[in-house]
Amino acid sequence: xxxxxxxxxxxxxxxxxxxxxxxxxxxxxxxxxxxxxxxxxxxxxxxxxxxxxxxxxxxxxxxxxxxxxxxxxxxxxxxxxxxxxxxxxxxxxxxxxxxxxxxxxxxxxxxxxxxxxxxxxxxxxxxxxxxxxxxxxxxxxxxxxxxxxxxxxxxxxxxxxxxxxxxxxxxxxxxxxxxxxxxxxxxxxxxxxxxxxxxxxxxxxxxxxxxxxxxxxxxxxxxxxxxxxxxxxxxxxxxxxxxxxxxxxxxxxxxxxxxxxxxxxxxxxxxxxxxxxxxxxxxxxxxxxxxxxxxxxxxxxxxxxxxxxxxxxxxxxxxxxxxxxxxxxxxxxxxxxxxxxxxxxxxxxxxxxxxxxxxxxxxxxxxxxxxxxxxxxxxxxxxxxxxxxxxxxxxxxxxxxxxxxxxxxxxxxxxxxxxxxxxxxxxxxxxxxxxxxxxxxxxxxxxxxxxxxxxxxxxxxxxxxxxxxxxxxxxxxxxxxxxxxxxxxxxxxxxxxxx
Ligand SMILES: Nc1ncnc2c1ncn2[C@@H]1O[C@H](COP(=O)(O)OP(=O)(O)OP(=O)(O)O)[C@@H](O)[C@H]1O
Ligand SMILES: [Mg+2]
Numbered sequence: 001x002x003x004x005x006x007x008x009x010x011x012x013x014x015x016x017x018x019x020x021x022x023x024x025x026x027x028x029x030x031x032x033x034x035x036x037x038x039x040x041x042x043x044x045x046x047x048x049x050x051x052x053x054x055x056x057x058x059x060x061x062x063x064x065x066x067x068x069x070x071x072x073x074x075x076x077x078x079x080x081x082x083x084x085x086x087x088x089x090x091x092x093x094x095x096x097x098x099x100x101x102x103x104x105x106x107x108x109x110x111x112x113x114x115x116x117x118x119x120x121x122x123x124x125x126x127x128x129x130x131x132x133x134x135x136x137x138x139x140x141x142x143x144x145x146x147x148x149x150x151x152x153x154x155x156x157x158x159x160x161x162x163x164x165x166x167x168x169x170x171x172x173x174x175x176x177x178x179x180x181x182x183x184x185x186x187x188x189x190x191x192x193x194x195x196x197x198x199x200x201x202x203x204x205x206x207x208x209x210x211x212x213x214x215x216x217x218x219x220x221x222x223x224x225x226x227x228x229x230x231x232x233x234x235x236x237x238x239x240x241x242x243x244x245x246x247x248x249x250x251x252x253x254x255x256x257x258x259x260x261x262x263x264x265x266x267x268x269x270x271x272x273x274x275x276x277x278x279x280x281x282x283x284x285x286x287x288x289x290x291x292x293x294x295x296x297x298x299x300x301x302x303x304x305x306x307x308x309x310x311x312x313x314x315x316x317x318x319x320x321x322x323x324x325x326x327x328x329x330x331x332x333x334x335x336x337x338x339x340x341x342x343x344x345x346x347x348x349x350x351x352x353x354x355x356x357x358x359x360x361x362x363x364x365x366x367x368x369x370x371x372x373x374x375x376x377x378x379x380x381x382x383x384x385x386x387x388x389x390x391x392x393x394x395x396x397x398x399x400x401x402x403x404x405x406x407x408x409x410x411x412x413x414x415x416x417x418x419x420x421x422x423x424x425x426x427x428x429x430x431x432x433x434x435x436x437x438x439x440x441x442x443x444x445x446x447x448x449x450x451x452x453x454x455x456x457x458x459x460x461x462x463x464x465x466x467x468x469x470x471x472x473x474x475x476x477x478x479x480x481x482x483x484x485x486x487x488x489x490x491x492x493x494x495x496x497x498x499x
Contacts, residue, residue: 002041008472011066011067011070011110011111012066012109012110012111012493013063013064013065013067013074013108013109013110013119014064014065014066014074014078014104014106014107014108014141015061015062015063015065015075015078015107015108015112015119015120015122015123016051016062016063016064016065016078016081016082016103016104016105016106016123017061017062017063017104017105017106017123017124017126017127018060018061018062018063018082018085018103018104018118019059019060019102019127020035020038020059020061020089020100020101020102021059021100021101021102021103021347022098022100022101023036024098024239033096034092034096034098034100035059037092037096037099037206038088038089038092038097038102039056039061041085041088041092042061042063042085042444044083045081045084045085045088047064048081048084048246049065049077049078049080049081049084049243049432050069050071050077051063051065051077051078051279052064052065052067052068052079054120055120055289058128061121062120062123063078063081064119065078065081067079067111071242072212072242073078073242073243074108074286075106075108075137075141075144075145076145076148076242076243077242077243078106078141079135079137079141079145079148079149079164079167080105080167080243081359082102082104082134082164083135083164083167084105085102085104085165086102086104086134086135088103089101095345101134101187102134103127103134103135103136104134104135104136105123105127105135105136106123106135106136106137106138106141107119107122107123107126107137107138107140107141108138108140108141108144109122112362120422125158126138127157129161131161131163132157133154133163133164134163135163135164136154136161136162136163136165137151137161137162137164138161138162139159139161140162141162142162143350147168147453148167148168148169149164149165149166149167149168150164150165150166151163151165152165152292153496162410170286175353177192177406177432177435177436177439178228178432179402179405179406179407179428179431179432181218181222182214182394182398182401182402182405182428183394183398183401184219184222184391186221187208187389187391188219188222188223188445189200190206190389191206191208191219191369191389192223192227192326194206194367194387195223195227195228195233195367198233198335198337198365198366198367199232199233199335199365200229200365201335201365202365202385202424203361203362203363203364203365203367203368203385204366204367204368204385204386204387205361205364205367205368205369205380205383205385205386205387206367206368206369206370206386206388206389207369207370207371207372207378207380207386207387207388207389208220208369208370208371208372208389208391209341209371209372209373209374209376209388209389209390209391210373210374210390210391210392211294211373211374211427212373212429213427213428213429213430214391214392214393214427214428214429215391215394215428216341216371216372216391217341217371217428218374219407219429220339220341220369220371221347224237224339229336232334232335233334233335233336233337233367234258234329234335234336234337235339236254236258236328236337236339237254237255237339237341238252238253238255238256238338238339238340238341239251239254239338239340239341239342239346240340240342240343240345240346240347240350241342242345242412244345244346244347245346245347246347247347248295248296248348248349248350249295249296249317249347249349249350249353250346250350251340251343251346251347251348251350251353251354252296252321252326252350253296253297254322255324255338256292256293256296256297256324257293257297259278259314259324259328260274260275260278260289260293261274262293262297264272270300271293272286272290275289275290282323282327284320284323284327285366288316288319288320289320291308291316291319292316292317292321295313295317296301296317305359305364306400314349314352317353318353318356321353321356321357322356322357322360323363325357325360325364325366326364329364329366330364333366335366335367336364336365336366336367337366337367337369338367338368338369339369339371340354340364340368340369340370340371341371342371342372342373343370343371343372343376344372344375344376345374351378354370355378355379355380358380358383358386361385361431367482376382378422392426393425393426393427394427394428394431395426396421396426398426399417399420399421399424399426399431400412400417400421402428402431402432403416403417403420403431403435404417406431406432406435407435407444407451409450411450413444413450413451413453415453416438416444416453419434420434420435426453441455442454442455445456
């Protein structure tokens, strides 16, 4: 990989420095053996989170996230790598009967022409502070991952740093600048129409599809808040995250916790009792349900029950989940609305289970709403009860309305709305990020006579988030198409292409 070329692109990346520290020694095992074991697991974990090991020196490993491919969630991936490494060091400690600690620090920065040294230098400075906490991040990383982890602030002479306490199982939604809901009338009414039919006993699977940031989640949120919550339905929401692709059945955790009313603070005894109570009403085998819950949530739940072979396990989980779905929406149940968000990130087992549920529904009032980015392939298209809603960009007028709502100003200087309409091409996330950039960079000021533009809009840089989304989309294209885009970007916005 040529870091010099990436540096010319001024690529923003995330750096993670891991220091391996051996607290107590054991003569039987050489340091090299222990370091070798740590390195082996760091390599595996780094690969799992798409990081790139740039340097190994002394007892340290320097990893970069964001090369060769750009990702939108590099800071999250870096933190999850550090957490996994920290957990693995516990098992290495047990194996060698010594204490191995890992200290990690994470920062973000631009790749500079002298390779990755600027980020590494900044991380080494943090490491020299010898903060006792095991994972330390900068304020920039904290801002980019707020809501996904719990943090503790660490004041230092050069500014505030944070340590990671743990990852939140269900990340909180980050509050930010928000516009009122614009447009999407047709799509909203279509979704409402299908729910109304389900309320009368029919069953439907609908997917809301579109590019990253086009407004899929916002449409679903509006439907939920202004319509679904007022109806007599069981509403069960679930989702996948970019970092749960390796967690089997993650998308079904919420369905089980909703069904058996399980909360994160419940003890194993409480969970077993809740499952047993519900199973006696539904006449289900509670042993089998506990076993299933164990495979979906945590093996600890299974207690002394004997494990079963992989294929039988899958059959059991499928059978139990099917029974649960049919019981929820069955003759005595209310209509059920399942919302699965970000299905494009779902782990393989969750997708198999979802396919099974979609294949088997009939004669029960059930509405399955699947939300995913363009490019996700599934096998439901031919089902007579399936419909797809594809979200297009907002119109020019809608974009203008959105800018106006974000800035809380009815009358906008023409150059602001025209610049945003032209650059965002009606993409709501880009509109939001561009308005944020205008505010953050002080390009617009509020005067008694309304908003005034005080900087040349053409000089404003594209927000990082927008750049990352565009680049990650270009990355998944075939090499030949990437080349055309590269050449075309030099020519300008419009060009002719002969095949
Ligand atoms: N119709 C709309 N009116 C006002 N704001 C919108 C609209 N659609 C989207 N937005 C805003 O744009 C941002 C991106 O939208 P959203 O999160 O729904 O995108 P998404 O398609 O779900 O993206 P992703 O694939 O990354 O999950 C959000 O802050 C959202 O509130
Ligand atoms: Mg979304």
